[in-house]
Amino acid sequence: MTTAALPLKSAAPRGRYRAALLSPRGLTGLVLVGAVALAGLLAPLLTGTDPNAQSALALAGPGAAHPFGTDDLGRDLYSRVLHGIGTDLALIVTAVPVGALLGCSAALLAATSRWADLAVQRAFDLLLAFPGLILALAVTAVLGPGRWPVVIVIALAEIPGYGRQLRAGILVQREREYALAARVGGASRARVLLRHVLPNAVDPLIVQTAVALSLGVFIEGAMSFLGLGVRPPEPTLGSILSQSVAYLATHPTFAAAPLAATTALVLGFTLIAEALNRGIRR
Amino acid sequence: RSAVEHARNAAGAVDADSPRRGGVLTVATGIDITPSLLFAVSANTLVQRLAFNTLTRYDDRLRPQPELATAWEVSPDGLNVTLRLREDVLFHSGRRFTADDVVFAVRNLQNPARSAQLRSTAATVTDFRKNGDFELTLVLAHPVSNLFDLFEFMIVPDRESIEDAVTGTRLIGTGPFALTGRKPGSSLSFARNEQYWNPGRPHLDGVEIRIIPQAESLLSSLRTGQTHLSYNVRGKDAATLVDDPRFRIKQYDTGSGAHYIGVDVTAEHVRDKRVRQAIAWAVDRDRLVQQALGGYGTVSSVPWPKSSPAYTEAGATHYRHDPERARALLREAGAEHITLPFAHSNEAGPTAIAQILQYDLRQVGIETVLQPADSPTMQKQLISQSMPALWTLSHGFAQLQPATLAVSAYPFNEARNSSRFASPAYTDVVQRAWNRSDSDSPEARALHQQITDVLLDEEFVIDLAIAGLVEVAGRRARGVTLNKFGYLNLDDAYLTA
Amino acid sequence: MTTVLRVTDLTVRFGDSDSQGATAVDGVSFDLGAGDTLGIVGESGSGKSTTALALLRMLPPGGRITAGSVHLAGQDLAALPETALRALRGRRIAMVFQDPMSSLNPVLTVGRQLDEALRAHGGTRRKAERRARAAELLDLVGIPDAAGRLRDHPHRFSGGQRQRIMIALALAHDAEVLVADEPTTALDPTVQQQILRLLTRINRETGTALVVISHDLGVIARTCRRLLVMRHGRVVESGATAEVLAQPEHPYTRELLAAVPRLEEPSRAAANSTPGTRPLLTVRGLTKTYGSRRRAVTALHGVDLDLHPGETLGLVGESGSGKSTLARALVQAHPPSGGSIRFRGEELGRGARRDGPHREVQLVFQDPYSSLNPRMTAGQIIAEPLIAHRLGDREQRAARVAELLEQVGLDPAVADRHPRAFSGGQRQRIGIARALAPEPSVLVCDEPVSALDVSVQAQVIELLARLQRELGLAVLFIAHDLAVVRRVSHRIAVMHRGRIVETGPADRVVTAPEHPYTAELLAAVPGLEPAPAASR
Amino acid sequence: MRTFLLKRLPSGLLVLALASFLVFLILRLIPGDPATTLAGPDASPATVAAIRGRLGLDQPLFGQYVSWLGHLLSGDLGPSYAIGGQVSDLIGNGLGATVQLTLGALLLVVLIALPLGVVGATTRRGPVAAAVQAVTTGVLAVPPFVTGVLLVLLFAVSFELLPAGGHESLLAEPDLAVQYLAMPALCLALPSAAVLARYLKDGIERALAEDYVRTATALGVSRRRIVWRHALPNALPSAVTVLGLQIGHLVAGAVLVERIFAWPGLGQLIEQGVLRRDYPLVQDLLLLVVAVYVAVQLLTDLAYTWLDPRIRWE
Ligand SMILES: Nc1ncnc2c1ncn2[C@@H]1O[C@H](COP(=O)(O)OP(=O)(O)OP(=O)(O)O)[C@@H](O)[C@H]1O
Ligand SMILES: Nc1ncnc2c1ncn2[C@@H]1O[C@H](COP(=O)(O)OP(=O)(O)OP(=O)(O)O)[C@@H](O)[C@H]1O
Ligand SMILES: [Mg+2]
Numbered sequence A: 001m002t003t004a005a006l007p008l009k010s011a012a013p014r015g016r017y018r019a020a021l022l023s024p025r026g027l028t029g030l031v032l033v034g035a036v037a038l039a040g041l042l043a044p045l046l047t048g049t050d051p052n053a054q055s056a057l058a059l060a061g062p063g064a065a066h067p068f069g070t071d072d073l074g075r076d077l078y079s080r081v082l083h084g085i086g087t088d089l090a091l092i093v094t095a096v097p098v099g100a101l102l103g104c105s106a107a108l109l110a111a112t113s114r115w116a117d118l119a120v121q122r123a124f125d126l127l128l129a130f131p132g133l134i135l136a137l138a139v140t141a142v143l144g145p146g147r148w149p150v151v152i153v154i155a156l157a158e159i160p161g162y163g164r165q166l167r168a169g170i171l172v173q174r175e176r177e178y179a180l181a182a183r184v185g186g187a188s189r190a191r192v193l194l195r196h197v198l199p200n201a202v203d204p205l206i207v208q209t210a211v212a213l214s215l216g217v218f219i220e221g222a223m224s225f226l227g228l229g230v231r232p233p234e235p236t237l238g239s240i241l242s243q244s245v246a247y248l249a250t251h252p253t254f255a256a257a258p259l260a261a262t263t264a265l266v267l268g269f270t271l272i273a274e275a276l277n278r279g280i281r282r
Numbered sequence B: 001r002s003a004v005e006h007a008r009n010a011a012g013a014v015d016a017d018s019p020r021r022g023g024v025l026t027v028a029t030g031i032d033i034t035p036s037l038l039f040a041v042s043a044n045t046l047v048q049r050l051a052f053n054t055l056t057r058y059d060d061r062l063r064p065q066p067e068l069a070t071a072w073e074v075s076p077d078g079l080n081v082t083l084r085l086r087e088d089v090l091f092h093s094g095r096r097f098t099a100d101d102v103v104f105a106v107r108n109l110q111n112p113a114r115s116a117q118l119r120s121t122a123a124t125v126t127d128f129r130k131n132g133d134f135e136l137t138l139v140l141a142h143p144v145s146n147l148f149d150l151f152e153f154m155i156v157p158d159r160e161s162i163e164d165a166v167t168g169t170r171l172i173g174t175g176p177f178a179l180t181g182r183k184p185g186s187s188l189s190f191a192r193n194e195q196y197w198n199p200g201r202p203h204l205d206g207v208e209i210r211i212i213p214q215a216e217s218l219l220s221s222l223r224t225g226q227t228h229l230s231y232n233v234r235g236k237d238a239a240t241l242v243d244d245p246r247f248r249i250k251q252y253d254t255g256s257g258a259h260y261i262g263v264d265v266t267a268e269h270v271r272d273k274r275v276r277q278a279i280a281w282a283v284d285r286d287r288l289v290q291q292a293l294g295g296y297g298t299v300s301s302v303p304w305p306k307s308s309p310a311y312t313e314a315g316a317t318h319y320r321h322d323p324e325r326a327r328a329l330l331r332e333a334g335a336e337h338i339t340l341p342f343a344h345s346n347e348a349g350p351t352a353i354a355q356i357l358q359y360d361l362r363q364v365g366i367e368t369v370l371q372p373a374d375s376p377t378m379q380k381q382l383i384s385q386s387m388p389a390l391w392t393l394s395h396g397f398a399q400l401q402p403a404t405l406a407v408s409a410y411p412f413n414e415a416r417n418s419s420r421f422a423s424p425a426y427t428d429v430v431q432r433a434w435n436r437s438d439s440d441s442p443e444a445r446a447l448h449q450q451i452t453d454v455l456l457d458e459e460f461v462i463d464l465a466i467a468g469l470v471e472v473a474g475r476r477a478r479g480v481t482l483n484k485f486g487y488l489n490l491d492d493a494y495l496t497a
Numbered sequence C: 001m002t003t004v005l006r007v008t009d010l011t012v013r014f015g016d017s018d019s020q021g022a023t024a025v026d027g028v029s030f031d032l033g034a035g036d037t038l039g040i041v042g043e044s045g046s047g048k049s050t051t052a053l054a055l056l057r058m059l060p061p062g063g064r065i066t067a068g069s070v071h072l073a074g075q076d077l078a079a080l081p082e083t084a085l086r087a088l089r090g091r092r093i094a095m096v097f098q099d100p101m102s103s104l105n106p107v108l109t110v111g112r113q114l115d116e117a118l119r120a121h122g123g124t125r126r127k128a129e130r131r132a133r134a135a136e137l138l139d140l141v142g143i144p145d146a147a148g149r150l151r152d153h154p155h156r157f158s159g160g161q162r163q164r165i166m167i168a169l170a171l172a173h174d175a176e177v178l179v180a181d182e183p184t185t186a187l188d189p190t191v192q193q194q195i196l197r198l199l200t201r202i203n204r205e206t207g208t209a210l211v212v213i214s215h216d217l218g219v220i221a222r223t224c225r226r227l228l229v230m231r232h233g234r235v236v237e238s239g240a241t242a243e244v245l246a247q248p249e250h251p252y253t254r255e256l257l258a259a260v261p262r263l264e265e266p267s268r269a270a271a272n273s274t275p276g277t278r279p280l281l282t283v284r285g286l287t288k289t290y291g292s293r294r295r296a297v298t299a300l301h302g303v304d305l306d307l308h309p310g311e312t313l314g315l316v317g318e319s320g321s322g323k324s325t326l327a328r329a330l331v332q333a334h335p336p337s338g339g340s341i342r343f344r345g346e347e348l349g350r351g352a353r354r355d356g357p358h359r360e361v362q363l364v365f366q367d368p369y370s371s372l373n374p375r376m377t378a379g380q381i382i383a384e385p386l387i388a389h390r391l392g393d394r395e396q397r398a399a400r401v402a403e404l405l406e407q408v409g410l411d412p413a414v415a416d417r418h419p420r421a422f423s424g425g426q427r428q429r430i431g432i433a434r435a436l437a438p439e440p441s442v443l444v445c446d447e448p449v450s451a452l453d454v455s456v457q458a459q460v461i462e463l464l465a466r467l468q469r470e471l472g473l474a475v476l477f478i479a480h481d482l483a484v485v486r487r488v489s490h491r492i493a494v495m496h497r498g499r500i501v502e503t504g505p506a507d508r509v510v511t512a513p514e515h516p517y518t519a520e521l522l523a524a525v526p527g528l529e530p531a532p533a534a535s536r
Numbered sequence D: 001m002r003t004f005l006l007k008r009l010p011s012g013l014l015v016l017a018l019a020s021f022l023v024f025l026i027l028r029l030i031p032g033d034p035a036t037t038l039a040g041p042d043a044s045p046a047t048v049a050a051i052r053g054r055l056g057l058d059q060p061l062f063g064q065y066v067s068w069l070g071h072l073l074s075g076d077l078g079p080s081y082a083i084g085g086q087v088s089d090l091i092g093n094g095l096g097a098t099v100q101l102t103l104g105a106l107l108l109v110v111l112i113a114l115p116l117g118v119v120g121a122t123t124r125r126g127p128v129a130a131a132v133q134a135v136t137t138g139v140l141a142v143p144p145f146v147t148g149v150l151l152v153l154l155f156a157v158s159f160e161l162l163p164a165g166g167h168e169s170l171l172a173e174p175d176l177a178v179q180y181l182a183m184p185a186l187c188l189a190l191p192s193a194a195v196l197a198r199y200l201k202d203g204i205e206r207a208l209a210e211d212y213v214r215t216a217t218a219l220g221v222s223r224r225r226i227v228w229r230h231a232l233p234n235a236l237p238s239a240v241t242v243l244g245l246q247i248g249h250l251v252a253g254a255v256l257v258e259r260i261f262a263w264p265g266l267g268q269l270i271e272q273g274v275l276r277r278d279y280p281l282v283q284d285l286l287l288l289v290v291a292v293y294v295a296v297q298l299l300t301d302l303a304y305t306w307l308d309p310r311i312r313w314e
């Protein structure tokens, strides 16, 4: 008997993801996101200053007492930015998974029948067609200002992205012969979809997630800018940024810290996504 | 071609320093006109005096000066007012202006749909007696102290095109400029009225009003010379322009309105007036003026600006920042750790003010929950008396005859206001101050003082600061004035090179 | 004769580190003279494809040349910078890949891809000229209406046609060396003959040196003067084709030659098992139409078929005649457009078992590349039908997977490797193991041995025979290798343009064909005696 | 193609019908009332009630909805409540500017994303790769309200190269119009371009790992051509999907960007309309946006089938 005696083991998927994350690129991303997230989580420990304590010392530049300076109401920006990171992360960490879950479920639903597909597709159209402003206004109007409207708007905004990406992936993968083979082997439709097609269709969702997380911060900022964000005076990166816009010309350091935080987050998400993607393709 | 140059040249090249004909003045404003509020004072009142005229015009000391009315006479009992009108006035449509147009203008304001704030004053006119085309006697139901406020306020429209005017498609008046084009939300263009009754006026070929909602962009348009003039520069931005030789900054002491905390006097805790007074003591008004208004404003516990006959130094400084006193009052009222809802407009400026107030109140033990809402929502709550316990907004109408405030401005209205405040004493003193034909006699002054005293005692409207009305003009724009209601008067304006 | 390609001591390893890695090619050396023809045969998974890919330094991720050199006209391809290498690829050394399905760009028309190949080396030809040349190339490989089909995308071509398009691409530049990896696996004998003639002609006329990798010794015998036998990554024997075939020295070569099925050998099926009398599977009037009403392609025109328990029915036919379509219809993978399929007298796709394939009817897919889920390990893939039909618990399944892998000649230790890490023939065997997993009573095999070398092929055939003997398995055996078909089949059916044109006992169909197409097929089968061109 | 359109049309219309209902409902969910905004800051409740009566806002909701739809179907959009003039005129005036802005931005999105995506996918390290990474990250990290103000400060106030805001018609004054358009279009385009670049990069990287790229490489096709001519076409279908999604973001973003650059388009009009609760105006505008969006989706689907021949129209 001839055996191809090459006991070469390919790494299990989980192992591959871990290896990908531990690549230089992935590590950089992890460190960036981790550092920012940690700063946000540990905000109460890292700073003793109340982020909402005001003083007459408005718009001070960075200094010993205020590492990042103060805002227009004399509040310590260091403390505000740290607490803001915490708030933003809490928002996107709740909103993005919810949006992803809903979007992906919708895509899976669409895969069950032609009618479901049509309905889901048109529902995405509808969801996307409403300008964000209107959506934000309506949700805030119904729920009152606070965190939940922001979470809901971010989640709603992410649904079609996830849904469409996944649907496109499923459409392509399900025509592949291995899916047919699984069906011939006796797998139920659900099993073919979930066990065979889905794992092959989720690759684009890695980039989608990086973009979605970044867009979450982005949407939070836009809502703050329109006065529809988290209830003041609670700091968020977006609210600090939108406040700082008025002082871009005169006090550019005001905007520097929140911008640095968002940039680090976005870059971190991107690097992690890229590392994961390369890991998969390897 | 460079669009930058092109935008600047829109003003036309004029070279002398003296009043010169020519050029288009560009005015930047943050908000578009609301055509249906043409006959009311709203957020944008720039066009009223461009396309229209009023009967009289106040000087700096609230003394009426002739405009369309050349002379006037009030009967001793204050019930008959006889007006002599200009005879050489044509509407933009070419029709001659006569006494009938004044009759129409007054009747127009009596129409509730016009939402005119001075409707109550217009409504006192019960009859018109014409002596020919250019003389007219108004018969009043009772004397009023703010009749000339009405004449300053009331623009005279063309009665034939009034419906077009309130939809913003056609503004036919007797004013120095005629509307030539409107892009809603974006711009209004005016051209010189060649048949203007004021000889040699206006100097300008035209006026362009640009609506630039974003404050930073508005500032940039001024700094790049794309626009010449604005009244919507935020105080903190104006502060950065003071030393810039390219700009002239002028602050009107009439103010552009006053920031206040409104209180629902039927709400829990704040129904006790000691709590309201405590709030008045708790606020650091100086910091508010510095941080929220960029220093362009005056600390004040009363609604009156310095130009008002009711203004007194003692009244303005009645409440100071005194947290101890506030705490003491709260202790006395048994309201030491209370939480109150606090509504404010969700725009950047009001949000900053609300946060400052929230912080100051917290220092004396009053927690507040901020409730940002957009301005239509605020307005609906205001009119329908559904505001929460506290809110902050700004009000106008204190810059005129004091009675006007209490009969025309909703927060102070004695009959019905958002605070649900009613007191026979307040009603009485307000009515007495209003139902008289003079406003500067010692008696009148005493009444004004009484009004002030009620306001300071009851504090259903807690005044914080009079916001500065800041005119930021590029070097080239000259001779620009505003009337007491903020109507832009460009009769004498011109552009230099 | 000058040497154009000299391969010395070529070694290729897969895997990241030496400890974990595996040597796929181990010190392979050979010389290739101008105009020479070299055949490489060998065990499935012996490193033939890897050698070919290493020549152009186009190994898949994870593969590295760890030693040796590839000298082409004096330059070492293994050490050349990428840019310099690019100048050589396609122009001086061209390649036909083993897997034609995924090697063509799905979104570019065939014309565009040929055009790209033609202009790849800065040719000065104008557009119209390139177009004409592209049509000419397509015509050379026997695609009908070549000029018209330039506008079509790859998915419009049948498997065999795509394989020929790959060959046309490789011919674009009259390269000095042409490496063809299993160039004719998907072709029926007539078309195969045509392609082999083409390669021989090019070799003769332009002096292109050929390296042909095939498991089909007949193909090698017909095209190659010299022969290389590989096993476990090493060259075990080499020499002139005629000599090696006549006097094999290495035991493996001998084993290989002994295993080659010959068309003249009578069927062994009858000796193996006796078919039952009541048909297990009855097909009547089966039709299948692809596409929308306007652009319909009718792949099956009323096919009638009976399959008895314990019987092997061989199905042969032209490429694109509808064999795979029929196979898929039998396992309910595609609903037929008309006709009926009865299994044990019960109509499939109706009644209780409406929604899905029958456990007892399984299919081995034709394409071993796309029919394996890339995200699953071989073990998981094979265990899938067991899980789907709830057969056994976790341990029993693992045992069964190991057993099946062993049966198809794979080491059970490879169960946790992903399909990517297998050679073409190894994948094909994973497919067979999967189909056998739920213990079907009808096995539909769509070209199950097309990528297998003869010894593994023999092993697989023996496995099927044993199952048939012991369990009465019924097999529909689709293949284009008529010798194999004759050997394993009780009866043979011949398909042509969607119809079964002839059915009969295996020996009778081969020895006394009734339909002219059958005769044509038989005439085209390559024998082991070297072709006249090669024996120059 | 025609059957495709015929098949999609009914569902498109259904979406529109549903959207009209949602639009109507959402506007009425938002607190505030057109009558109060019309009545002005110091109006009495009686005035407000009178205005409500005049506008028909005291009618039952369903009746209002039906009457709006009725007008819409008869092609009469009616007058706007608060902004003045006929809704059709208002939309007609703003449409040109918005189309100019969004098309300009769309063009920029593609022009920016394509090279960024391709270079990002092909260069792994070195200064170019770092620069691409920096640009795509920075643009996504800085929200457009900051970008916009920064652009103005930089190009209008400091360098005096471009006007700070405003608009000229592209048809009447093309040379000036382009200068007015530059900053708003860029500001609108940047986030979408960054997102699209991401997906392009991902798609190209994915395609480069495919066997057909191996074929092209074996044929000696240059790296550049492989990327642009072989890998890119395979990445395009999914990029088009993303672009279709981004068009929605462009329309939403236009509200913000038009505000920053005082651009007289529909975005401003929507904002103004919402701020004044001008129901008919906002309803009609939103419905228009939905219609455009539905059409865009149809186009992307068509483009999809065109770019990927394997997908059929059924
Ligand atoms: N999905 C499809 N859509 C349209 N036509 C198809 C499709 N699949 C197959 N065909 C066509 O149907 C015919 C039969 O195809 P089939 O795959 O059954 O051939 P085959 O006999 O298996 O050929 P080969 O030996 O090359 O595998 C061919 O002409 C092919 O072009
Ligand atoms: N990407 C890979 N990673 C790891 N191992 C691989 C990879 N590709 C091939 N192998 C292993 O290398 C060996 C040689 O494979 P190759 O494809 O060269 O075989 P082959 O001789 O072409 O076989 P066949 O005739 O079946 O196509 C096989 O044992 C296979 O398992
Ligand atoms: Mg191989």
Ligand SMILES: [Mg+2]
Binding pocket: C159, C323, C324, C325, C366, C446
């Ligand atoms: Mg086939």
